[in-house]
Amino acid sequence: MAIEWHLWLSLLACSFALTPRDSPSRELKELNGLWSFRADQSANRNQGFEETWYWQPLRETGPVIDMPVPSSYNDITQDHKLRDFIGWVWYEKEVLMPKHWTLPNAGMRVVLHIGSANYYTFVWVNGAEVAFHEGGHLPFEADITKVIQNRPTNKYRITIAVNNTLTPYTLPPGRIQYMTDTKRYPLGYFVQITQFDFFNYAGIHRPVLLYTTPSVYIDDVTIVTDFEDDIGIVHYEISIQGSAHYSLSVKLYNQRGQAVSSVTGGPPVGRLIINQPILWWPYLMHESPAYLYSLEVYVKSKNGSASYEDVYTLPVGIRKVQVTKTQFLINGKPFYFHGVNKHEDSDIRGKGLDWSLIIKDFNLLRWLGANSFRTSHYPYAEEIMDLCDKYGIVVIDECPGVGIKDPVSFGNKSLAHHLSVMEELVHRDKNRPSVVMWSVANEPASGLPQANHYFKTLISSTKAMDPTRPVTFVTDTSYENDKAMQYTDVICVNSYFSWYHDAGHLEVIQLQLNNQFENWYNKYQKPIIQSEYGADTIAGLHSDPPVMFSEEYQKAVMQEYFVVFDERRKDYLIGELIWNFADFMTAQSTERVAGNKKGIFTRQRQPKSAAFVLRDRYWKLANGTK
Numbered sequence: 102m103a104i105e106w107h108l109w110l111s112l113l114a115c116s117f118a119l120t121p122r123d124s125p126s127r128e129l130k131e132l133n134g135l136w137s138f139r140a141d142q143s144a145n146r147n148q149g150f151e152e153t154w155y156w157q158p159l160r161e162t163g164p165v166i167d168m169p170v171p172s173s174y175n176d177i178t179q180d181h182k183l184r185d186f187i188g189w190v191w192y193e194k195e196v197l198m199p200k201h202w203t204l205p206n207a208g209m210r211v212v213l214h215i216g217s218a219n220y221y222t223f224v225w226v227n228g229a230e231v232a233f234h235e236g237g238h239l240p241f242e243a244d245i246t247k248v249i250q251n252r253p254t255n256k257y258r259i260t261i262a263v264n265n266t267l268t269p270y271t272l273p274p275g276r277i278q279y280m281t282d283t284k285r286y287p288l289g290y291f292v293q294i295t296q297f298d299f300f301n302y303a304g305i306h307r308p309v310l311l312y313t314t315p316s317v318y319i320d321d322v323t324i325v326t327d328f329e330d331d332i333g334i335v336h337y338e339i340s341i342q343g344s345a346h347y348s349l350s351v352k353l354y355n356q357r358g359q360a361v362s363s364v365t366g367g368p369p370v371g372r373l374i375i376n377q378p379i380l381w382w383p384y385l386m387h388e389s390p391a392y393l394y395s396l397e398v399y400v401k402s403k404n405g406s407a408s409y410e411d412v413y414t415l416p417v418g419i420r421k422v423q424v425t426k427t428q429f430l431i432n433g434k435p436f437y438f439h440g441v442n443k444h445e446d447s448d449i450r451g452k453g454l455d456w457s458l459i460i461k462d463f464n465l466l467r468w469l470g471a472n473s474f475r476t477s478h479y480p481y482a483e484e485i486m487d488l489c490d491k492y493g494i495v496v497i498d499e500c501p502g503v504g505i506k507d508p509v510s511f512g513n514k515s516l517a518h519h520l521s522v523m524e525e526l527v528h529r530d531k532n533r534p535s536v537v538m539w540s541v542a543n544e545p546a547s548g549l550p551q552a553n554h555y556f557k558t559l560i561s562s563t564k565a566m567d568p569t570r571p572v573t574f575v576t577d578t579s580y581e582n583d584k585a586m587q588y589t590d591v592i593c594v595n596s597y598f599s600w601y602h603d604a605g606h607l608e609v610i611q612l613q614l615n616n617q618f619e620n621w622y623n624k625y626q627k628p629i630i631q632s633e634y635g636a637d638t639i640a641g642l643h644s645d646p647p648v649m650f651s652e653e654y655q656k657a658v659m660q661e662y663f664v665v666f667d668e669r670r671k672d673y674l675i676g677e678l679i680w681n682f683a684d685f686m687t688a689q690s691t692e693r694v695a696g697n698k699k700g701i702f703t704r705q706r707q708p709k710s711a712a713f714v715l716r717d718r719y720w721k722l723a724n725g726t727k
Contacts, residue, residue, distance in 0.1 A: 118242055119321060120483055120529075121214050121312040124412040130198070132259070132309040137193040138168030144289050146188030146264075155225040155260040159193040168192065170309060171216065173302035173451025187277070187293045192261040192305060202313060203253045208407055210314045211249055213259065214242040216307025216454070216482065220271060221264040226257055235518070236272060238479040238501055239525045240307070265303030266293070272501040272522050273297050273478070274510045296504035297478065298697060299444055300686040302451035307482050317343035317402040317409035324396065324532050325569055326419040328432075333378025333419045335362070339369040339398055343409070347402035353417065354395040355379070361394070380432050381418030381534040384472050384493035385723040391493030393418050393534075416490055418534025424571045424590050426626050427673040431495075431537065438495065438630055438676025439719045440473030441466070441701075445481055446685040448704060454482050461706055462682070463488055469712065470719030475575075475632065475678055478503035478543045480526050489535035496535045497573070497593075497632075500526050502542035511551035520562050527566045539563050542574040544595060548582035556585035575632045580620045591675070592621050595633035599658060605649050610661035618669050629669075630676035634662050637698040640709050650698075652710040659714060679715060 123129050137159045141149045149155075154162045168174055170192065175184045202211050213224065219237030223230065232243035249257055267275025275295040280286035295301060321340040328334065341347055352363040353373050362373035379392040393416040402409045423430040430436065443462070445452045459482075466474070473495035480500065489496050500522050505511070523541060530536045541559050546552065556574065563572045571590035576583060586592055596602075596617055598610045621629055638655040647653035659679070666677050684700035687693045696704065701712040 118212070118214075119319070119413060120240075120415075121212075121310060122413065122415070124414060126315055126411045127413070128199070128202075128313045130196075130311040132194055132196060132311065133170055134194075135167045136170050136305075137165040138174065139163060139165050139191045140174075140183055140186050141189040141191065142182070149189055149191055149262060153228075154191055155223075155230075155262070156228045158195075158258060159191055159260065165193075168304070169450075169453070170194075170305045171307050172304060172449075172453030173306060174304040175300070175302055175451055176449050186303075187266055187291070189262050189264045190304065192263070194259050194309075195256045196259055196311070197255070198249065198257060198311070203249050205250050205253075207250065208316050208409065210244055210246045210316060210318065212242050212312050212314070213245050214240060214310050214312060215261070215305065216240050216309070218261065218263045218305045219265050219301075219303045219452075220267065223262045225260040227252065227254070228258075228260075236501070236522055236525070237306070238481075239522070239529060240483070259309075261305065261309075263304060265301060267295060267301070269507055269509045270512075270514045270518060272519060273504045274507065274515070275301075275504070276507075295688070296506045298687050299446065299478070300451070300688060300696070302446075302686075304451070304453070306445070306452045307454050307484075315343075315409040315411045316407075317341065317347060317400065317404060318411045319398050319400055319413045322396070322398055322413065322415060322532070324415075324417055326417065326534075327421055328378055328380065328419055331377045333375035333380075335373040335375070335394075335396065335417060335419065337371060337373070337396070339400075341369065341400055341402075344402045344404055346404075347400050350399045352397045352399075354397065356393070375419070378419050381420040382493060383431060383436060383495045384467065385470065386431070386434070386436065386472065386493075391418070391491055391534075393490060415532060416487075417532070418490060420534050422537045422570060424628065427628055427675075429537075429571075429591065429628055429675040436495070436675070437670065437722065438473045438497075438678060439722045440471045440475075440495070440676070440678050441469075441682040442475050442477040442633060442678050442680050443481075443682045444477065444685040445479075445485075446683075446704070451686075454484060456484075458706075459485055459488065463492060463494070465682075465702065465706060466494060467492070469716050470723050472719075472723070473497070473676070473678070474682070475499055475540065477681075480529070483529070486530060486533055486535065490533055494535060495537050496533070497538045497540050498526065498530055498536045499540035499543060499575075502545065502574070505542055505545040508546075508549055508551055511546075511549060511555045516555055516558060519559055523559065523563050524566060527563065531567060536570065538571045538573055538591065539567070540573050540575055540593065544575060544577045545585075547574070547576055547578045547585040550584065553584040557588050560585075560588040573630075580617075580624050586621075586625060590627065592625060592627050592629045593632035594621060594629065595680075596631070597634060597636070599661070600636050600649075607647070607654075607657050607661055610658065611665050614662060614665045615668075618665070618674065622673050628673050628675040630678065631662070631666065631674070632676075632678050633680040634658070634677075635680040635699040638700075638709055638711065639694075639698055640703050640707070655699075655701075655709065655711045656714050659711060663718060 224232040234241040320342040475497040644651035683702040684704040
């Protein structure tokens with residue numbers, strides 16, 4: 102058994118960095134606030150690189166405006182061209198650093214960390230390129246120690262160029278379409294074409310910060326938890342960089358600050374044993390949900406005459422996940438997902454991280470009686486994931502694999518990038534007790550012949566990286582045509598009966614939904630989650646009898662679905678996730694009036710009538726009275 106756990110830990114460990122945290126040996130400096138900003142409006146969007154804007158202050162190469170970080174830039178100004186801008190935008194901030202960070206031979210590293218930027222990013226410090234990253238929604242960073250210590254100065258200029266262009270090979274995919282009819286469009290006119298139903302917000306969406314570590318430091322921590330009877334086990338693997346000679350101690354503390362298990366002077370791979378552990382339980386599944394221990398890793402090393410100490414602490418929840426043909430088990434007990442799909446989306450700030458909004462959303466989730474959500478359709482901020490661990494909200498963690506419709510997006514180039522993104526996601530969230538399943542895509546064209554190899558490779562790779570969690574993707578393809586669901590552990594299916602199909606005909610929902618479930622289950626014998634369902638609703642629009650877009654119609658759709666959910670829950674249905682938690686912005690079209698209106702809350706987080714219907718159902722499910 103020890104060999105098996107060691108193998109799993111090795112698969113989960115990789116070269117990405119830990120989430121930045123304060124500790125006695127580490128310092129943090131946030132760079133959030135106002136940055137200088139300019140969009141490259143040149144015809145080829147490449148003027149900034151041609152004129153090397155990163156070599157001097159941005160204000161010296163042309164006009165700049167103030168831009169808040171984190172935020173999307175699209176809705177900040179009154180300029181419609183900036184709202185729909187495609188191409189390179191430039192950010193810059195001059196930063197004062199503590200003097201001891203910049204001293205040569207200071208015995209420390211200084212790292213620049215960017216929470217996320219959509220989608221291509223170059224980073225310079227004082228004109229020296231320090232990082233490039235492809236893909237949004239996930240963090241990346243650069244060790245800038247040599248740059249700042251080789252040329253000490255009073256201020257350090259950080260320049261970040263971000264490009265939101267999507268291609269058939271990005272996640273999500275897209276394409277640029279040039280309009281060549283000069284009678285209708287200006288010369289060189291182009292638009293971005295996408296196959297997903299949310300606005301392509303862009304910019305630096307999550308915090309930017311600097312942090313330090315000693316030169317000999319804790320580079321990575323991987324944990325896998327288990328329990329048997331009254332014994333809890335925390336398997337760990339720790340990566341130390343900077344020296345091969347060090348002493349290591351690992352301690353686990355309970356919430357009273359008492360050490361409940363420790364290993365001192367041992368190897369970097371081991372386990373902690375906890376007597377009578379307090380398990381991590383989902384919200385509403387236990388009277389004391391979401392119990393978190395604190396794992397403290399301490400390393401001490403000597404390199405010549407220099408001594409180094411590093412301390413890193415992370416929360417640990419002891420729990421295990423299993424899937425049978427009909428059930429999803431957390432800690433050996435059946436778990437039923439009654440939750441929502443969400444978006445990182447709000448007025449003005451777009452996808453920019455906002456603490457007030459985050460806490461409001463979690464308060465609404467708990468008011469609603471929701472125990473789970475899917476990170477539709479991309480990884481959410483680490484700050485959000487931290488609160489899921491803290492509050493016991495179960496997460497289906499989804500990568501940005503949305504809108505994969507074009508056959509060209511199923512080729513080796515796309516697959517290689519998709520595998521890389523999943524590696525980044527699994528590494529970032531591998532230690533989180535709230536994350537119980539990976540979703541590798543949403544509504545891909547899984548009926549194409551190419552989908553078989555693509556998803557077989559992608560899902561098997563994800564399982565190899567993390568054998569401790571099930572893997573799925575979310576489909577809207579018919580069970581007859583789908584080529585990829587055979588490789589998943591759980592079937593997640595989206596359907597909008599009486600909306601996109603048989604619009605306005607509530608009477609067909611139960612028949613069609615029952616057939617959907619029976620067909621999928623009979624084919625694969627796997628548990629099923631209704632991962633999306635719903636109806637667009639204009640808040641305040643009423644009609645009796647119900648008609649589409651009225652609040653009454655949204656409630657009627659849900660109630661028809663509920664009848665079938667309650668029947669199939671007796672068999673193999675393990676969850677229901679409403680689409681959507683709140684209204685959100687989309688690209689402009691004749692099908693959307695200022696965005697998607699399927700939220701049970703408005704974009705401003707005010708409830709529609711459906712919110713009270715869903716709250717009544719979810720609390721009854723939680724209390725076992727439904």
